[in-house]
Amino acid sequence: MGKDECKTMLDALNKVTACYRHLVIALGSTSDSQNLREELKRTRKKAQELAVANRTKLTSLLKDKSISKDDRAEYERLWVLFSSSMELLEVDMKRSLEIGQDFPIKVPTRHLIQTGMTGSTTTVAARAMSVQNMKYEADSNIDTADLRDLQSEITQMSQMMEEMEMKVQVAPWAVEAKQEAGAELKSNMSVGNSSVGVISICEEEPKEEDGGGGRDAGFASICAVLVFFVIVTVALVLGYLVINMS
């Protein structure tokens, strides 16, 4: 049904937007690399595809005069979600263009900022592209042709957003959110666990890192310690038996 299809596509676009944001944060820092730029390019293209698909689908649904009032309200809500996603994407794309121009990768003109982030963003990009592993091509003109593409994509996107506002008559203020305040707390996702421990490190008392610090990593290390002791005990027992036997 149209609604479910729309929702799936919107979820996908939402996912890509979030991942793109993560990738842009690493731009210009010491973890910036050829691979990151490629990840950005591919995530961006995926976002564009999803955006166009979403727009076409939603426009056709909203133009249909024969839908019920409830359906129409729902589509308008989805429309507002879609345009918010586009807003965020546009800002991130503009920012990545700026930084990309100021900090070229192939012929570095500036020192990269040491932000403390060292890991790669491959898994984030893989999540955005919905693939298991990312494959990279060594693109030689990542600094020039790609940035030009990015610029034209940004223009395309702004044009698309303007068209959207003109053609589709949806009053954003008339849309009511389905979620109430604090709805995110009732989620069934387990995002709470690992990150809750992590954030206490940033807060006032660094001493808290003892208690909260990396509950999942702490769990793993406790397991490792237990296994170690088990092995030592087994070794001692065996040694004792060997000595007894001889």
Add this chain to the structure above:
Amino acid sequence: MTINTLARGGWDREQMACFQKMEKVIVAMQDPDMGMKMRNQRLLITVIPHAMTGRDMITWLIQKYCICEEEALHISGMLVRYGYVYPLKEPRSLVLRPDESPYRFQSLNLFPLWINSFPSYMPSAIYLAKKNIRKQGELMEYEKERYSVLHKRINHTWDFVVMQAREQLRASKQRRKADRIVLECQEQAYWLINRPQPGAHNVLDMGLERPNNLSARVTLVSDIITFVKYSEQYQNHDPIMQGCLPSNPWISDDTAHWTMNLQIVPIPSRLRVERWSFSFMELLNDIMGRREFMIYLEKEFSAENLCFWQACEDIRHGESSRIVEKVEEIYKNFLTPGAARWVNVDSKTMDKTLKGIRHPHRFVMDDAQMHIYFLMKKDSYPRYLKSDLYKNLLAKAIVPQETKKR
């Protein structure tokens, strides 16, 4: 560098130049040979690189730019206050401690200046939603308030906010633990600066001046024209250009000129009274002019306007400790309907002022004061200049005789 033609929303040229300079300093610090000395931050199990101490920063600045310690303290303090560098211990205290306190560089994406060109509330809402999830609802009071305000304000897109917050958290789980910590600290520092706690100083506040979007050339030409006009008008009043009567005290040792031009004299000099006709501000700035104007207004039964203006000036320039009581007095005397000296302010300004009075500060009366100022300027002031009162004063005014040079 990062400041180019993309929309920047109302920052003036001096502020942007200031940001450009700070960015240059930050980039210079990254030099692998001549840059800052980096250390590792050791947390319980994780080690995060790229930390530096406050003391290191000061030393580097002193060496690199050959400045004194005070200046280095000032510059590094600015870097922290504007969010180019954030503290790792006590993240809510955005000051630079010149000791072993650790700091780290902010991500380029989160450098200041950027968010103010993004006109929506969404990023702030997404951040609060993420924090809400991470802390299982344990937000600080002001954050909870902001959360509910935002929830009302952008209610139509709240579903997106929740969706995006969840997705961003899921995406961050894909990263290494160390990177996740860095990301969270970065974000927290960024929002502490861009949406500061109520009561904390907001460095990115543009202040009272309305941002001026005129192009540089137009302002330059109009400034020149204004200056030429001013010079022509005041030529005769300039003691150096025109000579002063009765004589220049520095030359003749006769202090008559000064005595005649004291703030309060029985009869003002003619030049002085003439100056009152140049601009309204000139009249108001002169104590005698103000007095004369007040006498005139009393005759016209509109003296409350000037009294109100004076009271507002008193607040603006007066002691902070007395601001609250002064505002209350003004409210009692001038703004309550049916007050003894009620001033005629338009309803929009009145509403705004009344709202502001609930949290009084030095500039709370500005809008109303400006309104009354312009009222007097357009209405009472021209009539005063044409009035008999003024003309008589002009006629009576002294034109001192030039004393013969010895």
